[in-house]
Structure formats: structure tokens, C-alpha cells
Amino acid sequence: MTLNSASPAFLADLQARLPEGRLRPSEPRYLEEPRGRFQGSAAAHVAMPRATSEVSTILRACHAARVGVVPFGGGTGLVGGQVMPDGPTPLILSLEKMNHVRAVYPLENVIEVEAGTILADVQAAAEEVGRLFPLSLASEGSAQIGGNLASNAGGVNVLRYGNTRNLCLGLEAVLPNGEVWNGLTRLHKDNTGYDLRGLMIGAEGTLGIITAAALKLSPRPASLGTALIVVDSPEAALRLLALARAQVGEAVSVFELIHRQGLDFVAETLPDIRQPFAQHPEWMVLIELGMSRNAEEALEAIFASALEDGLVSDGLIAQSAQQRADFWALREHIPVANKRIGSVSSHDIALPLQSVPEFIRQAGRAIAALGDYRINCFGHLGDGNLHYNVFPAQGRDRSEYDNQRDAVKRAVHDLVAEYDGSFSAEHGVGRLKTGDLARYGDPGKLTAMRAIKAALDPHGIMNPGVLFPVS
Template sequence: MKPSTLPSDLVQRFIAITGQSHALTEQADIAPYLVESRGMYHPTSPLVLRPGSVEEVSAILKLATETGTAIVPQGGNTGHVGGGVPRDGSSDVVLSLSRLNRIRDVDPVGNVMVADAGVILADIQKAAEGADRLFPLSLGSEGSCEIGGNLSTNAGGTAVLAYGNMRHLCLGLEVVLPTGEIWDGLRRLKKDNTGYDLRDLFIGAEGTLGIITGAVLKLFPRPLGHEVGFVGLKTVEDALSLFDKASSLCGTALTGFELMPRIGVDFTTRHIPGVRDPLATQHAWYALIDISTSDSAETATRMIEALLNDAIESGLAENAVIAASEQQRRALWHMRESMSPAQKPEGGSIKHDVSVPVSSIPAFMHEADAAVMKAMPGARICSFGHMGDGNIHYNISQPVGADKQAFLDRWRELNAIVHGIVLKYGGSISAEHGIGQLKRDELAEIRPAIEIDLMSRIKRSFDPAGIMNPGKVIGTSQ
């Protein structure tokens, strides 16, 4: 599909802001910015701008508001809901933050870092490590996703159980508003009760209210002890009981508790090079347990050994292994983080990024499994994720031998089934991936009218011209 065009004189006015070398107009050059991770959309754009300063972002948005030009902010473009790409057949201009990639300050005493929005998450982690600190956000895409995108989607990852999501890992923001005004909210305070918390409006807004250009991030002391265990279990109920036991025994030292099904282990060992099953026997379910301690390595070792010995002796766990080295710890986490891409070679996969109260996970999964199998006999359900915070990636692989497109054509139908059960248990249809285009219409259907109206009022107040990432989260005015 060809993009709608922009007037040539307007294109030149935008190019004048960034300079010709940082503006892309040829479709071959623009194409990498239009890749949508799940192939569900076919975005188009006549122009990609790569500003190198906050002032250039400001000038771009000021011109866009004056001329009614739609702007799509983009970080590493690793999202799963079509939130960081333009609309199909549109003239939306992509504004890439990748050149805003400076770490402005690291303060290990104050446990904060100030960084541009375009800094890659892995580089944030390395900078923290260089100051003998920890930035705990960890994602499978951390080598390419950018911190501004992490903030705009309120990313979660594998350490939410102990450290919270991005909303909890940020103290302050710098944001360029659609009018071009720059809000300097880069405050380093843990306590600040002076009026509305504007920061929280932009975190999770997916670029619909303004563009995050900088952030104050929380750092933490690096753990002295770190242990990872891999446990074989008979049922999801046993996994929940093990989580309860781990929480009681380890307290805040429990930094991760991941749930995985046998089919997910089969997929990863079959399709991901170097991944092997850590246990000699097969089990219906598995838990990956991560423990980090601040006082000593010995404390972490004692904790995980006591936990797993008790679980085995009581019959709660069928088998278990403790990683013997950092390499083995990484290998266990690699298996978990590879579970989603390992589904791709198995054919079509219908995804659900949902959360329910932790205590409701077994009931939700049993009910959802039964409903999905009734609707699609032979479907292969691969449900895994962050059991410790209730976030389950409830993914459905196509039946063996089924037609991939015919299967994917039922995406909305199966979404409705699974999401209906999620809502029954008081859960969320988007735990950490955001709303984007994929869930925009569904959000309007399931949220109370007053919530949608309030969000719409906020959107109109910040972006009266409707230029900021239109068509995402709460609809479009263009």
C-alpha cells in the first residue's frame, strides 16, 4: 500500500529542522521503520525524521500542530500491538528518537540515572553496572528497545515482582508537548506532593499525549548473592503453592517467579539453538525461580536450597535443579525468554498478554483452556509468564497441519473468548504490551464510559490538534 503524500513544501520545512541527512523520504530507506513485529499491520509513511536534540523535537511538533500533520513517535520499534508504527495507507510522519541516545548523568549515591529517551535498555543496564548499581528492567528485546519506548508502554519484564514496572522505576521526565512546549520534569525526588503527578500521565500513554525525551531512572545496589532454580511440577496449583512458599521464605529476595508449560519447553528445545531441558525427566509444568540478596552470596544459596529441599520433601515439586554458574543461570533465563519466538516455527500463534490476580491463575487457565479447546479442537496452548505478578502470556499455536491463515483469521474470536474469562476474574487484557491499534476498539468496549470519556478529555486537552500517534489507545481524530 502506498502512503498518502504530504505537500512537498511541508516536507521541506520538516527536513529543514533535522537536516537532509537525518530525514528519510525514499521508501527503501523508510521501510525498516515500518516493520510491525507480528505482521498484523502494513503501515505506510512518506517521511521519517531523526532529530538529534530536544529542541529539534520541539520544532517538529510545533510545525506538526500548526499544519495538522500526524506524528508517530518511535523508539526501538519492538512493540507487539501496532503502537509504534503509522497507520495503513497514512501520511503519518515517523519521529525516531534513536539519535537522542546520551546518558546525561549517573549518580550512584542518589541511586539515579538521567538518560535520553533513545538510549537502548542494554546500555542503561551497562551504565548502571559501571557505577556498581542495578537497573532491574529486563526484557527479551533489551538489546534494541529504547528507554523512552519502555516508559511510553510502561514496560514490565521479568523483575516486576521485586522492582515494579517502568512507572515504579522512574522519578521524573522531560516531555515535549504537541505544541512544541518542553516540560522539564527531571526531578530526582522520591517525595514530591506538589500538585498533580504529570509524570504518570505520560508513562503508558504510548506517545498519544507528547514525546518523552529524557527520564530520571531509579537505580539499586547490585545484589551480592544470586541464585536461579528450575523446578518440575505436576499442576498449576502446585506452582501457585510453590510461589506462596517462596514468597514466605524469601520475602523481597524473591526477584522472579516464571511459569512455563511442557509444550513451551518442547518448543524451545526444538527450535532455539543451544537450549536444552535442564531436568532429566519431563513434567507438565515448570517454575523458574530467581533469588537475589544484598548481604551475601551465602544467604541466596541457603534460601534456594531450603526452598527446593522443602518443596521436594513435601511432594510439592517433582524435580529441581539449581544453576551452578552464571552461564547456567543465563541459560535458564534464555529458555524462558525464548519461549515466545520458539512458537513461530510451529505456525500461526494467537497471542494474549493478560493479567489476573495471582491467586486466580489456576482457575483462569483451566477455564480458558477448556473454552479454547471447545472452540478450536487441536489448538496447542502455550501459556507462560510472570506468575509472581499475575501476568500470563496466554498464547495459542495452531493445530498441527492446520492452515495458518485460516487459523489467524480467528484471532478476534479467540481473543474475545480468552479476554472474556480474564475480565470475569477481574483481570486486564493488556498486562505489559500496551493497547496500540490492536486493542483500541476492545478497550472502548470493556472500560466504563466514564473512563473512556476522561481519557478522551485528557487527550483533547494535551493534543487539541490530534497529531500525536492518532489511531492508538483511544481512537483517532484524523
């Protein structure tokens, strides 16, 4: 498949089909991504439609002219899905002007929003009617719901509420040829053929453009309990999770594993962040319960049982909203501290829960065999998602390890594959991990994915280079 650049003649023709002001030259923020590994073409233009019909016009024109389309949401993705670094100049498509809450149905626990709506604004709209939209990410102040859906974002509440896919009932989307799919249903049951909703979610903009979504809301827990609990090991953390769920069931909303290295990095780079323990423990867990009442009492009972079983040695249960905020500030600033330290190689992986402790042991040995590194292993233990990040030794810079990055990544991902895990738990494949998908992906699945892509996007205009390299 051969793509063409978005030439001045093409742009002029497209502008004539759209209302005034919908096309403009790109700005630096549309050409960058957070990790700085990809840089877009400065010659690119940005389309900013304000209605689904305008998205349809744009895709129809790009389909006919074979011009690539790069969807751009909040720009917070970590795998380069929002930036096309080479090839014919694409058209960047931003839905930031399509940012309205279309309707809220409190009795149904459903909200309908346009794809450019900021995640925090969806949460606020739910709160206004006494409901909860439980998707929660560090980037929720700038991430857009369309990007969350396109990447099937996870976050800290997956254990209880599921990924973004689990929070979506219906979609409105524009297919690569410009045809509009009106699938914005609020139905919980609809067995009328292929699950196009599920297909679009997680496709990373390679099969079409999501323009609106019907999302599930939940009751707001009347009582929240949050604690930082010191555990002896990842094994003890998993046993603590089992104990907690045995006592309170699905009330466990969050179960985050945190290693001492993360606390050390925060102390080194962000000294104003409050540290809960004078001596950083080797391992600890951030746990949060959401209940109708007495969440703090439930946490106290869980801690007492775990102490009796020898699973925990210390802990703090938040006694105020401020203390809860402090606990969360610590967890949410670990990625910020990681960025300031500068990783050699970062890994967003998923493993079967019982394999997590042994993986951590084996991966530590494999990395140590490659050289002198620091490892910050943390993440959403409740759903098996770890952020296993490898850093330079103290006093050294990551640039000194450039020639070792691939070996580190290969060692981690090979071990993940041995444990039947995933090299991409919640960040997606993007452009960064296309080689990993080719190496570790199931052949049958890859064949089906290529067939679906070819059927829906025969000219290959949608987000070229994402999931599969451009041939």
C-alpha cells in the first residue's frame, strides 16, 4: 500500500469541504510524545472537526486521496501511537473540539460523551449526579476519553471495575471510508452480530475514529478506606490481597505494589512529597476499599488478620482526606520521579497473579547478569500489571546504556513470554512495540488482525505504522 502526503492541493480541497477554521498548521504539541522517542513531521496540518459529520468528510477525503490519518487525543500515550515520525506527511486529526457531555442517565448509570472530552471532565459530570466514573489515570487531567477507549486504558481501579472496554456500552465511530457507524447504544444486552464496539476499543486508531461513547457509571462508595501496609515480599502481598477479598469481596478497589526503589527515587527527585515511613520498607501495598459504610474498620480488621498470619509488619490507615491524598500523591509521583531519573528501558507487563513473585525474582537475576542497574518494580498487583522499569546505576546516566537497551528489554519480555504474560498490559503497542508484537504475538491472532485491518482499511490510511510497521 502506498500513501500520499497531505499536499497543499489536498488541504485546500479538504478545507473547501469543511467550515472555516477546521484546518491549521501543526504546533509542537501535536508532534511530540511524553518519552521523546518520536517526532512528527513539522509539515503536517491538524484537522479539528466539531461534529461527527465533519470527521466523516475528513476520512472520506483521506480515503480517496490515500492520505494517512494520525489520531491525536490528549497526547499522553507512552508508545508513540499519536506521532508518525516518517513516511508521507499525514493529516493529524484532533477531536479536542468535540468535548461535550451529550446526556446523563443517572437511573441507568450511563453517560454519553464525545470523544474529545477530558477524562477528568467525565468524572466530574458523573459526580454531579452522585455517580462514579471509575477510570482513573495519572494523566486524567489531559487524557481524552477517545484515546482512553482507543488504547483500552487501565489505571488503578481495574481490579474492581475493569479496563475501559468494560466501562463502555456503545460507540459512535467513523470508518476509514467515511461511513458513520451509529452504535451509541445504552443496552447491556445486544446479540446482533459481531462486537464492533469491542473491536474498535483497543485498536489504537487503526480501524476508524471513535467520536462518542456511552459509558457505564457506578454508585459512589459512601465510605472509603485507604492504607499503606508494609509486606515482607510480593508473595505476602498476594496473600494479603486474597485475605482482603475473602473479608470484603469486591470492595477492594485498589491494590498497588510499591518497591523501596520507587520511594528512594521520589525522595531523591521530589523531596517535598511526604514519605509515610522514616525508613523505606522493601515492599509495601497501597490498598483502598470502597464500601457503603465502615471502610476504615474493615481495613483495621484486614490488617489485624494479616498481622496474625505474619503477612504484614507495619501499616498506616488514612485518618483524614488529607492523609489519603498524601498516600495517593506518593504513588502518583513515582512515575514522575522515574522520568526525572531516566530509565534505560521501561516495561508495561501483565502476568498471571501467582507468577508475579517468581517473575520478580528471575527478572532481577536476569538484569543483574547484564550489568549494574537499579530496578523499580511497582504497579497494579491486583490485576497482574507491573511497571518493571530498569534504571542506570547510582551516579550514571542512561545515555551510557544506549547500546544495552535492547538486551534489557529482550531479557524482560522473553521472561514475560515464558510465564504466559503480556509485554503490553495497558499502554498498547503503538509504534514503539510493533517488533514485540511480531515476536511474541500468537500467529493466528496476527493473521486475523491483518485480515481485519485489510478489510476495514484497505488503503492503510488509519494511523500508519501502529500495530504493524508500514510496508
